[in-house]
Amino acid sequence: MSFRFDVITLFPELVDSVVKSGIPRRAVEQNAIELHCWNPRDYTTDKHRTVDGRPYGGGPGMVMKADCLLDTVKAVKQHSTAKVIYLSPQGKPLTQSAVQRFAQQENLILLCGRYEGIDERVIDIAVDEEWSIGDYVLSGGELAAMIVIDVLSRLLPNVLGHEDSAEQDSFTDGLLDCPHYTRPERVENLGIPDVLKSGNHAEIAKWRRQQALGRTKQRRPDLLQKLELSEEDKKLLSDYLKSSSNEERED
Numbered sequence: 001m002s003f004r005f006d007v008i009t010l011f012p013e014l015v016d017s018v019v020k021s022g023i024p025r026r027a028v029e030q031n032a033i034e035l036h037c038w039n040p041r042d043y044t045t046d047k048h049r050t051v052d053g054r055p056y057g058g059g060p061g062m063v064m065k066a067d068c069l070l071d072t073v074k075a076v077k078q079h080s081t082a083k084v085i086y087l088s089p090q091g092k093p094l095t096q097s098a099v100q101r102f103a104q105q106e107n108l109i110l111l112c113g114r115y116e117g118i119d120e121r122v123i124d125i126a127v128d129e130e131w132s133i134g135d136y137v138l139s140g141g142e143l144a145a146m147i148v149i150d151v152l153s154r155l156l157p158n159v160l161g162h163e164d165s166a167e168q169d170s171f172t173d174g175l176l177d178c179p180h181y182t183r184p185e186r187v188e189n190l191g192i193p194d195v196l197k198s199g200n201h202a203e204i205a206k207w208r209r210q211q212a213l214g215r216t217k218q219r220r221p222d223l224l225q226k227l228e229l230s231e232e233d234k235k236l237l238s239d240y241l242k243s244s245s246n247e248e249r250e251d
Contacts, residue, residue: 012037061116091130112141178211214240
């Protein structure tokens with residue numbers, strides 16, 4: 001059974017483009033996902049197909065109207081029993097663990113706002129969860145929806161070329177990813193860590209874990225604060241930080 005995405009958007013051609021290449025395209029070709037776009041303009045009742053109006057109380061910009069959005073949601077619900085996810089800057093920060101939870105379902109309805117946002121009553125009546133991809137403002141929710149589709153596609157069985165690829169991605173275990181290298185062995189004056197050439201898989205795994213811990217501590221300490229590290233992890237991290245400090249002194 002494929003994972004079904006229903007995306008409510010004023011720009012279906014933009015959202016459709018996400019499955020034209022890369023991992024999402026492979027997921028479609030393997031029948032792992034299917035994408036359906038729904039345009040609220042198709043659920044308007046006036047000759048101009050109006051989807052927005054001036055905000056009550058005044059102010060700049062326009063607000064997406066409740067009637068056409070709610071009618072669109074009702075139409076989608078005839079084909080899907082999924083939760084309605086509204087993508088907006090006011091939502092909870094989207095995380096890998098949240099997307100992993102989405103992947104345990106069979107479908108998602110993604111609602112893309114435009115202009116100054118959508119009528120709040122749509123959120124009250126029809127939206128189940130509100131998520132944000134970051135603390136910045138996009139022109140609309142389409143790019144956020146495309147991100148959700150891409151991220152979730154990677155988690156579905158047999159979509160990636162190697163079954164362990166998704167498990168080793170950044171954030172899967174709450175940490176940033178370790179460094180990666182490929183041939184040639186030297187690039188300009190830079191080589192690769194000797195441990196990666198040793199063939200000792202236990203030591204390689206230990207090095208990768210240490211690098212992930214160290215990078216997370218240096219670049220995203222907020223992530224590390226959420227984790228309960230084992231004694232082995234604490235030692236790996238301590239050794240990493242001591243080594244980094246020594247390298248800085250030598251420089």
